[in-house]
Amino acid sequence: MDVIHLLVVELSRFQFALTALYHFMFVPLTLGLTFILAAMETAYVITGKEIYKDMTQFWGKLFGINFAIGVATGLTMEFEFGTNWSMYSRFFGDIFGTPLAIEGLMAFFMESTFIGLMFFGWDRLSRGAHLAVTYIVALGSNISALWILVANACMNMPAGAHFDPETMRLTSTSFVALVFNPDAQAKAVHTSVAGFVTASMFVMGISAFYLLRKQHREFAARSFRMAALFGIISTIAVITLGDVLGRLDYEHQPTKVAAMEGLWETSKPPYEPWILFGIPNDKKQTNYLEVGVPFVLTPLLTHDFKTPILGIKELQIQAGPKIESGIQAVSALKRYSENHQQTDLDIFKTHQKDMGYGFLASQYAPDQDVTKIKSEHIPTIVKKTKSDIYPNVFVTFWAFRIMVFLAIYFFIVFAMASYVSLRREIEKHRIFLKIISWSIPLPFIASEFGWITAEVGRQPWTIFEILPTVISSSTHSSGYMIFSLIGFLLLYSIFIAAELFLMFKFARLGPQIHQEQTSSLQTIFTYQKG
């Protein structure tokens, strides 16, 4: 029987989540560090001071280690749409494939070609030309992220597409609507600046480590100062764009917002609190141990004090008729594909907007075929499907909170770091330096949880309200999935071990300070050979 095994769908989701989160450990640092490198090299070209060249080369080396795995794991992502999400790729490829291909054409090619020159071209290019190459790499990696997020945005907020019953897929109608999808624009900037925050913390943290050990002091102090200033600007941008995104989600993805905020019941403005702590229970549809700040939630999301925000229970009630209508739509669509009768097409057209809910219900239909649902069973199937229309609240709620709490923490740390380092007092605050060097992993964690918020929050859909995850995957056997999962787990564990080992090794080793230093400086530096 031609049916999708739900276990395979779960395993495919697990594998995709695993590989995407893994890939996303390397991306933010790449996005940010390229611009920090460009800034350092600009300082070198303008001032002519060798120390800035040393800074560029040292941080460049760490960048290289990170970039290699970023590229390697990115390959996986591009292949997985085809290998594991066949139905999704076929259904959405006309739209979704476009930004991915453009990413390759426009950005990835540029970034990867010039990165070779960035590392190998120091002696072969003039200072100006090399600086231009570094900027091209920085731009390339961020444009790359832009296109990937254009692709991501059309999953979250489909635009510039309509469903064509002849080809059984979404058809591209507007390239402009695809690219200028507001979700894409906001997400791209949010992600890039999150990368800047990550890289700033990375540079600041390692510099703090040198300052604590009184090594490479001038080098570290300069790197620290640049990173702190870069970091505070980026953190402000991250928070601002995060607010924009929250509002977009509120307008377009009510289930995601309800899950992020742990809202089971529709909110009561203006008093409704923003929950600081709580343990959402998905089975009982309630939050335990809830602690919140009153009067915050409504203005935070809606930017006014009156509008109520729909809770999950109310969204479920609203979904009921949509599911029924969706079952009609999918049944008519199937009959149409078999007989090509105009009457079926007309029925489909009247229910078309709820098609996704029909697909979502198909997992409960006999043989996964909605045309086989007997009319007396429709209420039970609608009831079952209703429990699937929202994401896992516990995960979405906490992923969102961890990201937000960390963002606030970054703001405080970067603000203090900028203040003390501009006053040239940073070396006096040893405890602060220690805190900073221990904070290096935090932006990575925040980025990962941001990704989890966005993508777990999108469930149960791969294309929001159009194609559910349960029918998006390939029709493999679970044996295939176990094979690939074991492979990824093994390989990726080796990678992370090698990466961390090399990162620590080269970070400990420190920069190779150039020979043409002033003699006074040379005595200060504990010179280590790399």
Next chain:
Amino acid sequence: MEYYVIIKLIWAVILCVLFIGLGLMVGMDMGVGILLRFVGKNDIERRTTLNIIGPHWEGNQVWFILGAGAIFAAFPTLYATAFSVFYVVMILMLFSMILRPVAFEYRSKIDQGFWRTSWDWIFLISGFFPMFVCGAAFGNILQGVGYHFIWNGQYFQDESFWSYLINPFAILCGLLSVSLSIFQGGMMLMIRSEDPIYSRAKKYATMAAIVATCLFIVGGIWIFQIKGFVLASGDPAMSPNPLFGQHVITYKGAWLHNYYDYPILWSLPIWGILCMLGAVLMAQSNKPACGWWIGLGIWIGVIGTVGAAMFPFFMPSTTAPDQSLTIWNSCGSLYGLICMAILVCIFVPIILSYTSWCFYVMRGKVKTASIIKDHHSY
């Protein structure tokens, strides 16, 4: 002719161009990876070998990514089906592909025998396997693959993945693409290396070109014996849904019917063989730069030959021949294809020009002494 047919054909040509780029550039790097252990007898020679493609491998690899991305955007049904049907093989290829960037970046960072030898082996595997699989995939496709679609466009597979790996014709095609990549890698090594790497590369490149010629000819004869596919009826302007509108017949030697209908097409395989022979000559007469460009000619010949035989098929189905994926029924929408074609026409020339510029900047022989001095080198 309808616009839709024209744009479908343009995209088939673009795909061929991207495959040629992929074969040439990725093949070259893979070839260097395969040859690494054989042209470099000690660590410093191997490092020299790696640094010859060091500044370029990242850029070259993007051909691979762009190839996959272009299939995704322009022929989504093909992308979705082919990648899933070949799941196990694709995943194995992916594993070997993702080891390569890591191998480049990490190999020379630690000066320890076991560490470096392990990465050298990884270079060998990760160069050989992807090229082999790409070639073998074409071998399998030429024989047809077992799959069918259901009403909503979901594919279902009708055979086990073992048949894609243990399959003599596919192995032949795989070895052909491996030997072409060894030749291309050998040419690059000859261009940018000095003795003893130079003479070793020369030896292996010559051998590879001779092997490739033989395999190509044997494969050509074999094709007469293979059950091919012919599109008996099907409107090229059809709306892309594999369930409807095609009738496909199969018989032995059917892949040659395009050649019988249009004898001019025989020039493609002949061109391919001539280029391969020219390649042997160039390698032997110490003209690696000419040899490198002849490598481009070989790829045009090989991909052109296969493309001309299969036209308009992409991936014929043995279990549901009428649902075979062709250029006509697996492509994107008219609007999407036009947008993408415009972008490709703008960006591919730009890519080619800055890639050439990078090769120009990094021109010249790679010297052992400079590698030891430069702490950026691999």
